[in-house]
Amino acid sequence: MGDFDFGVILNNLPFLWQGLQLSLWLTFLAVLGGIALGTLLALARLSGIKPLAFLAAAYVNLIRSVPLILVIFWFYFLVPLALGRPIGGFYSALIAFVMFEAAYYSEIMRAGIQSVRTGQVHAGQATGLSYWQIQRYIVLPQAFRNMIPILVTQGIILFQDTSLVFVVSLRDLMTASSIVARTEGRLVEMYLFAALVYFVICFAGSLFVRRLQTRMAT
Amino acid sequence: MNYNWNWSVLWEPEYLGWLLSGLGWTVSVALCAWGIAMVVGALVGVGRTLPSRLVSTLCTAYVELFRNVPLLVQMFIWYFAVPEMLPEEAGRWMKREMPQPEFVTAVVALGLYTASRVAEQVRAGIEAVPTGLKSAATAQGMGVAQVYRYVLLPISFRLIVPPMTSEFLTVFKNSSLALTIGLLELTAQSQQIAEYTFQSFEAYTAATVIYVLIALCATIVMTLVERYTRIPGYVGKGN
Numbered sequence: 387m388g389d390f391d392f393g394v395i396l397n398n399l400p401f402l403w404q405g406l407q408l409s410l411w412l413t414f415l416a417v418l419g420g421i422a423l424g425t426l427l428a429l430a431r432l433s434g435i436k437p438l439a440f441l442a443a444a445y446v447n448l449i450r451s452v453p454l455i456l457v458i459f460w461f462y463f464l465v466p467l468a469l470g471r472p473i474g475g476f477y478s479a480l481i482a483f484v485m486f487e488a489a490y491y492s493e494i495m496r497a498g499i500q501s502v503r504t505g506q507v508h509a510g511q512a513t514g515l516s517y518w519q520i521q522r523y524i525v526l527p528q529a530f531r532n533m534i535p536i537l538v539t540q541g542i543i544l545f546q547d548t549s550l551v552f553v554v555s556l557r558d559l560m561t562a563s564s565i566v567a568r569t570e571g572r573l574v575e576m577y578l579f580a581a582l583v584y585f586v587i588c589f590a591g592s593l594f595v596r597r598l599q600t601r602m603a604t
Numbered sequence: 605m606n607y608n609w610n611w612s613v614l615w616e617p618e619y620l621g622w623l624l625s626g627l628g629w630t631v632s633v634a635l636c637a638w639g640i641a642m643v644v645g646a647l648v649g650v651g652r653t654l655p656s657r658l659v660s661t662l663c664t665a666y667v668e669l670f671r672n673v674p675l676l677v678q679m680f681i682w683y684f685a686v687p688e689m690l691p692e693e694a695g696r697w698m699k700r701e702m703p704q705p706e707f708v709t710a711v712v713a714l715g716l717y718t719a720s721r722v723a724e725q726v727r728a729g730i731e732a733v734p735t736g737l738k739s740a741a742t743a744q745g746m747g748v749a750q751v752y753r754y755v756l757l758p759i760s761f762r763l764i765v766p767p768m769t770s771e772f773l774t775v776f777k778n779s780s781l782a783l784t785i786g787l788l789e790l791t792a793q794s795q796q797i798a799e800y801t802f803q804s805f806e807a808y809t810a811a812t813v814i815y816v817l818i819a820l821c822a823t824i825v826m827t828l829v830e831r832y833t834r835i836p837g838y839v840g841k842g843n
Contacts, residue, residue, distance in 0.1 A: 451773065459791070460812075547674070560674070560677065588672035
């Protein structure tokens with residue numbers, strides 16, 4: 387423990403920074419895609435159209451009972467097969483994350499939509515708005531607002547989850563740290579450094595969520 | 605789509621054996637880790653609500669530390685970094701002589717990680733007990749230990765059973781991370797079958813179905829526990 391080598395971290399900083407950028411970029415795109423698809427799934431479940439609601443519920447429950455690693459393996463295999471050509475590790479991983487996180491975001495959005503009082507929907511109907519207009523102008527804006535802290539928390543979880551692209555050797559922060567750890571023979575330094583970076587980002591994120599919650603409570 | 609279906613591959617004794625042994629490891633890792641998580645999580649969760657500043661700060665630090673570092677990183681630290689950081693003798697024992705090193709490491713890492721999530725549920729449960737009960741108990745002359753033993757814990761442990769169901773399901777899914785340190789659990793076995801036979805679709809379907817069955821069984825068990833531990837008159841509060 388006495389010979390902790392900071393040099394190995396400094397020397398490889400550009401490589402690790404590239405890894406972190408991939409992690410953040412993947413998180414950002416997956417959050418956007420996950421919320422979009424998740425909202426559609428939530429609307430489908432609450433649509434009142436039985437087959438549609440059933441399919442959406444089946445999808446959400448299926449995905450939620452399977453580990454993320456297995457979902458990543460699934461899409462690494464399925465995406466090139468369905469498209470007929472390989473599209474690269476990053477996009478396969480991105481599709482896997484969007485499909486996986488959408489199930490979790492849909493549960494959050496479902497709660498958010500249900501938190502909007504039905505009187506508001508009735509008022510919208512009474513003024514002659516269509517279903518989509520009511521969702522677009524009345525329900526969804528309030529649902530998003532009410533759920534912002536939980537959506538951000540799920541984003542932090544998603545950021546931690548992106549470390550799992552390690553299993554398909556995509557070079558995010560985790561994989562980059564592990565490559566340096568092995569080639570330089572510095573396991574302790576690199577894994578503790580990776581832990582520190584993840585901790586700082588996630589802890590800052592959770593403090594931000596706490597501030598949002600106190601501001602929304604008042 | 606160009607794919608040669610061959611579902612019979614799943615019934616070949618060799619591959620079926622791999623799946624079953626994978627299932628065995630998945631269930632063992634998850635249940636052992638759950639045991640650690642319940643014990644440590646209950647202690648840390650109670651610790652966060654204690655009047656002692658030192659204890660509650662330490663317990664809060666535990667939760668923040670374990671919750672804000674990805675499980676995969678924690679798994680690697682326990683497996684690769686901890687043996688190097690320990691005194692030489694202990695490190696050598698962990699690397700060379702510890703029985704089933706992948707299994708033990710996975711259980712410890714997953715258990716301590718899940719404990720931080722369980723602790724949050726325990727704390728929420730204790731805080732959900734109406735403060736009047738605690739005041740009443742104190743007014744009766746009970747000490748802190750008695751208040752917890754006779755009032756707070758019996759109520760809060762029953763209140764948190766419904767939210768614990770989802771943590772229980774999560775522990776089975778998270779046990780798949782053990783494959784990163786070389787434990788051949790269910791997900792790893794299905795990937796290995798996919799690599800050996802090129803029947804990825806069949807292999808992943810098998811693993812998916814087994815995970816869904818695990819989730820169903822776990823949900824049934826937890827529903828029974830919920831029914832048994834529900835506090836009459838408190839119904840609906842925990843949901």
